[in-house]
Amino acid sequence: MAMPKKGSRLIDVGGTGFRWRVRHKPTYCQGNGWSPLTFAVERAEEPGGVLVVSLPCARPDNWLGERTIAVRPVLVGACIRRAVERGWDPGSRAGFALTVAEDELPALLGESPRYLVPFLWGMIPEGGGIEDLPRCTQVWSREDSPRSAEGADASSQSGSDRRRP
Numbered sequence: 001m002a003m004p005k006k007g008s009r010l011i012d013v014g015g016t017g018f019r020w021r022v023r024h025k026p027t028y029c030q031g032n033g034w035s036p037l038t039f040a041v042e043r044a045e046e047p048g049g050v051l052v053v054s055l056p057c058a059r060p061d062n063w064l065g066e067r068t069i070a071v072r073p074v075l076v077g078a079c080i081r082r083a084v085e086r087g088w089d090p091g092s093r094a095g096f097a098l099t100v101a102e103d104e105l106p107a108l109l110g111e112s113p114r115y116l117v118p119f120l121w122g123m124i125p126e127g128g129g130i131e132d133l134p135r136c137t138q139v140w141s142r143e144d145s146p147r148s149a150e151g152a153d154a155s156s157q158s159g160s161d162r163r164r165p
Contacts, residue, residue, distance in 0.1 A: 002047045003040045010044060011073050013080045016090065017044035020076045026059050033058040033066040041080055042090070049094045053079045056102040060116065067115045069105075078108035 008021040020041040029035035037059045041051040053076075058066035069075075079098060088096035105113040 003042050003050050009073075011076055011080075013077045014084075018042065018076075018080060018090070019044045019047075022059075022071055026061055030059050031061070031063045033062045033064045037068060037071070039071050039076065041076065041083075046091070048091045049089065049096060051080065051083050051088055051090070051096045051098060053083070054097070054099045056100060056105070057115065065117060067117050069113050069115055072109075075109055078110075082108065 003019065003021060005019065007024055008019040011018050011020060018041050020039055022037070022039045023030075027035060030037070037055045037057055039053050039055075041053065042048065055069065055071070057068050058064075060068045060070070062068065079100065082100075083096055083098045084090070086098065088098070100108065
């Protein structure tokens with residue numbers, strides 16, 4: 001079965017064009033961090049068998065805040081080369097699964113992996129702190145928000161009307 005074209009990205013590896021994509025929404029198991037982050041690859045021209053790569057971390061949108069990495073073209077290209085070395089024929093109709101182990105990531109990336117930890121307002125690099133979060137322009141507490149002030153005036157008026165004997 002061919003991979004959907006929508007949301008896929010193109011990459012050239014060894015003179016052959018490939019399309020790759022990460023699933024748009026997590027499965028229930030991926031959302032809970034039970035299943036790993038995966039992406040699919042197939043040839044751009046004359047699609048054949050689909051390569052499914054499993055990485056040793058959770059998806060960035062997992063619901064439990066498990067650590068993750070960004071799937072970058074350098075990683076995708078290295079995984080395609082590794083799969084071909086291990087017997088994947090992109091022209092055949094047979095699918096192929098490649099599972100990447102934690103200790104293989106530095107060789108595939110060409111550097112140590114930079115893990116991210118999902119947080120309420122963004123991603124924090126593993127070992128980082130609150131100062132590494134994207135800056136927000138303004139944060140309102142419930143007591144300080146302009147709406148709560150307007151709502152408090154309205155509710156105090158209506159509340160005083162209700163208390164009449």
